Amino acid sequence: MSSASDSPLTTPNFDSNTFNTSGTQPEECLNGRAESSEIVPKVEETELQLADVKEEPFAHDTPISPTEPVRIRRARGRPRIHPPRSPATLAKQAKARSKTGCTTCRKRKKKCDETKPFCLSCQKNNIHCEGYKPVELWKSGKERAAESRKRSIDTKFELPPLMEGVDNDLDRDLLQHFASRASAVLSLHGDKSSNPFTKILLPMALQHEGLMHSVLCLSASHMYSVTPSQEYEDRQAFHRGKALQLLHHDIERQKAGEGGVMVFEDSNVAQILLHLLHSICVGDTDGEYRMHMIAAKKIAMSQKSKDPEFQSLFEEFFYYHWIASQITSLDGTEVPMMEDFNLPFKISPETAGLIGVSDGLFGFISKISNLRRRLRARIDAKEEPTLDYEALISAHAIDKGLRGWVCPHPPGSPRYTISMLYRQATWVYLYRTTKDSKPHPFIKSAVDDGIRYIKELPAEGWVQSNVLLPLFLIGCAAFEEEQRVEINRAFDGLIACTGLGNIGHAKEVVDEIWVCMEEDPLESWDWEKKINARGWDFLAT
Incomplete structure (x- = not known):
């Protein structure tokens, strides 16, 4: 055997010859020297084998006799581990870096207990919990391409309204009901081509949003009288509010434009007439029709329409209801x-x-x-x-x-x-x-x-x-x-x-x-x- 000064320290094998060639361990090794000089290396997350530790020479160490216990001086820093980590260690680290926590905890970089729908950690800290992001399942490129094609096929763009005030399918039904049924109830003319409501008022309503809302309000009130429904009642209230709002806006604008002298446009006069008929249709008993009657009376006594057909329609319906009242x-x-x-x-x-x-x-x-x-x-x-x-x-x-x-x-x-x-x-x-x-x-x-x-x-x-x-x-x-x-x-x-x-x-x-x-x-x-x-x-x- 060569001396320790002539050759580098080699790592001994832990077999029976390391401690005693005869197979028995000396008594002094078990007692004084082992207790005083043995250094036990720190065990990290994975079990270390001596073969995994890189050899480093120590020139100043004294020779080690075959009967002495092996003392390994640990290098500074953590030992470098070359083999792959065990599955248990990988699972531990994956759990420590969980990506399934709530959004708030992830932003705060805090550990989340992942309680659904809101985590207890946020509640304990009196913090608003933003909840959890939806789980995204991995999909192949082929699957994503198929979904993209399906979305392009299923995409449906809503068409814009053709007429102002007619916003949805219910409004379109109300307009059709006015043209086919409500107008016939309000006049002796069963033929749509000669009915003044479809012949005169509807073309005006296509050019005036406020009048269109008045038409739909009257139609909805008649639909509600025939078939009571919350849907008709709500739509009637909506169109009535919009019609009165636009009528008030037009009146204020006309006052300003005419130097304080009120001159009603035909569309506004038609609105007043339809609101008068609306009070009949809903069965109003509070005299709401009177304010429309007063406005119509003022118009009848102070101005004439340039359209003779509309003027005849207005005068007939106004005087009829004035006398009937x-x-x-x-x-x-x-x-x-x-x-x-x-x-x-x-x-x-x-x-x-x-x-x-x-x-x-x-x-x-x-x-x-x-x-x-x-x-x-x-x-x-x-x-x-x-x-x-x-x-x-x-x-x-x-x-x-x-x-x-x-x-x-x-x-x-x-x-x-x-x-x-x-x-x-x-x-x-x-x-x-x-x-x-x-x-x-x-x-x-x-x-x-x-x-x-x-x-x-x-x-x-x-x-x-x-x-x-x-x-x-x-x-x-x-x-x-x-x-x-x-x-x-x-x-x-x-x-x-x-x-x-x-x-x-x-x-x-x-x-x-x-x-x-x-x-x-x-x-x-x-x-x-x-x-x-x-x-x-x-x-x-």
Whole structure:
């Protein structure tokens, strides 16, 4: 064996010859020297084998005898490990560097306990936990390419609205409903080409967003009356809000542009007209229609449209509802008209959208309303006689005018029948205004004839749009039980055909008048007061 100074230190093998050639370990090695000089190397995360440690020469070490224990001086720093790490160590390190923690902990570089949906670590530290990123599964390039192609095929770009105000499929349905159904309910014209709402108002609405919202609001209110739905109610409120907002904006702009002088554009006038009709459709009893009526009245008295067709449409519908409002309200203003009971404008009966205005019957109705207010004032003041000389002369002139009235429509047509129904209802209105409220053969005969006219009308179709007003007047004069059965049937048919919300309110008033006829006939004379006592103000049109 060579000495330690002549050759480098070699790593001994741990076999039986290392400690003792005879196979036994000396006693002194087990006791004093082992305890005093043995250095145990630190074991790292993986178990070290002596063969893994790189040899380094130590020239100053003393020779080691075969019987001495091996002492290995550990180099500074961590030992270099050449073999791959064990699976246990790799698992430990992967867990320590987890990428599945919550977003907040990962940003803060803190350990996350990965509690779902929000980690406890963030909650304990009173920190908002942003949750976890979705797990992304690895996909091959082929799979990603297939998904990309599928997305390109499934991509659907929404088309922009064709018309301002018509934003979605429901709005398109409402526009179609207005053109095909609601417009027919509001006019005598069943043919879309001659209906003033589809012929005049719809083309205007295509050029004016506010008017389009008004059209859709009216259509939604009619749809809701026919088929109650939260969807229709919400859309009606939306379009109504937008229409009023744009109308207010237009009015303010026109004031500024005309130096304070208000001149309404045709589209704004049409909006006012549609809002008036909307109050009828929803069955409003709060008198909301009055603000639109006041605005329409101001327009009718101060300006004319450059479009003669639109001007005729506006005047007819405005005067019709203005005069009709006097039948169900205590608040009435005398309507200006000509001496021959005609209104201060002319409309051809063939092109008229409503019965009573073009043929002069509404002139008689307005005169009766004025007479009725005069008699009510005398009754309230307890003046006798109630029907004084001036009132008697006025009633006689109205009766004479009705008897000489000639229907402008050919006999046998629906327009002729409904015109005769209006004439009959106008005479019943005159009788109920000037005569005692009690059964009489004259009023019984007049009501029976009115019921016959109603039964002759088509049960469905455009002609039913004008039935409510005469039906209300005849119903308030039905003293006989068999007459009331027919009136009830007519009301039911009218609700089913038109779906207008004000029909039910008119029927409730008629029912109350019938009760008064049985209990106190004199009280059944003044249905306007009974409507007012309910807190109602509505149009029976």
